[in-house]
Amino acid sequence: AQSVAQPEDQVNVAEGNPLTVKCTYSVSGNPYLFWYVQYPNRGLQFLLKYITGDNLVKGSYGFEAEFNKSQTSFHLKKPSALVSDSALYFCAVIDQTGANNLFFGTGTRLTVIP
């Protein structure tokens, strides 16, 4: 069975500092990994995905994520946080069954403090 863990419900970071939102996964076979962001009263916005290739994936709005197979992690990072990055972040995985359903983590609320 597939699962995704986001160990931190809340992450606070000062504006201008680097940010990291953590995600670990458990799937059978090779995972397809995704990060989405949700702003209040809005749907989810796609940030980036890892399918294969380079372990460092670059996405929208300056975000990037590092795939680490040995640690089964896919942490989201940004070198310099903006107040506008404050939102709810979801990590998601699709396993190798071929089904298209995303399996989401519980979400991490990021607050960037001015």
Add this chain to the structure above:
Amino acid sequence: KAGVTQTPRYLIKTRGQQVTLSCSPISGHRSVSWYQQTPGQGLQFLFEYFSETQRNKGNFPGRFSGRQFSNSRSEMNVSTLELGDSALYLCASSLNSGRSYEQYFGPGTRLTVT
């Protein structure tokens, strides 16, 4: 290109009633998936439609059903509403069906069951 649209945005229904939610995917996208988001259960996959056929179904009771039309628009129906059905229902579209295709989400329909 216009994004995924969902109607209505807000809905209030009474227990025992039924409800139909609508989703229009991004132009050219052929796969539509539905998700339920609640504070307690998080984001959960309901079902996926591709070329008017249900390809995959999550672990929800038969009261939840859907369909897709030839223009890729999709509807979701919930019959005999229960209080626990109160949630944000998100529709997502992707270019094709398959895990390498990222899903783009609409703003959701907020359903309140009283």
